[in-house]
Amino acid sequence: MFLPLMFPDRTGSVFGSEFPELYDRMYLCVCRTRRDSDGAAQYGIYDAPVTPFNSPVATLDYGAGGALGTVMFVGPGGSPRTHEMSSFLTVVGGPRHRKFTASDEKEYIWGWRTNTQDSLEEWTCVNSNGDTVAWYALGVPGEVYETSSGCAFGVEEQYPHLAVEFLASLLIMRYLATLNT
Template sequence: MQIHSLKAIPITLEDRTAAITNTDFDDMYDRVFFQVVRNPGDTTTKIYEMHVRASRYRNAVPVRGEPVITLDFQPNETLGTISFWKHQNCMPMNQFLRKMSFFGSSLMRKFTASDGREYKWSYRSLEEQEWTCSTADDSYLVAHYDLKPPEMPIYDVSGNKLIIYPHFAHITADVLASLLIMRHISQFNL
């Protein structure tokens, strides 16, 4: 029997609801957990890094502490600002997540992560991937987001997942926040 290090296994975050405002992202190997919270009638989405599987405590215990990232949308759901609690940094979302070209698709954008490197998201650019994140020069696949196929039965998991490859695990929160903004752009046709 061969034992593999968990560091070599991709972060596989199950997206419990596939909603962009209230969901949990729990790693299947219990390495990292995020809870995405937006109160009814509010335009602020907060991303919390949890110490335990977020979905177990969603309705039982209120979220405590500061969110790692806050997404403040405008009242009409257009892009607002993104705030990084750890880095004490706030910037406009359209500056954080920039279109690839002036006349290019709104569903293909690039961002600079907390490691200082540039990455890009694209919508349905690879088969079986709803969203694909790669390095800006397309030399590495960073992450992808997949929705459960409609014909797949639901058991104890949602089937929706964000997979982040091991070399990019250090930017998991950046990837998650940028994905939520990309999905927001798609949902509201921005």
């Protein structure tokens, strides 16, 4: 049995936060790196212990007025892979269910679900077998946390090499949800 990577989300914001893994196995950070007067913006995802803080491992570029733009991942050796967000995450079964192909050439699907019994809402990412590989749980309404938003991002331990891709695709999913698209 494996211990998943657990990242408390410090702010809960789509536009910037820190994700320190509970057992110090990773430390991901999302920061705005540019904002233009027309509303276009760029956000970098940093893997703090692995790369210098000025070298993002992924970049999210949004267009003017908040339009979708591109997502770029920097692979081993610095080789970038750039995708149009609209074609990187394609709709399957409704706007809050989208699939993408990760660097391992496998397909993953993010979906939104509400657990009414426990009053929880979360995003889940599954592989082609339907196994959960990553998730994002929203904090419990009304609960206050000292060093966290109460939200948490998780990645199954077999997938640490895809944690950045899961986080980037999750941020785009959450961004689309704020736009109700």
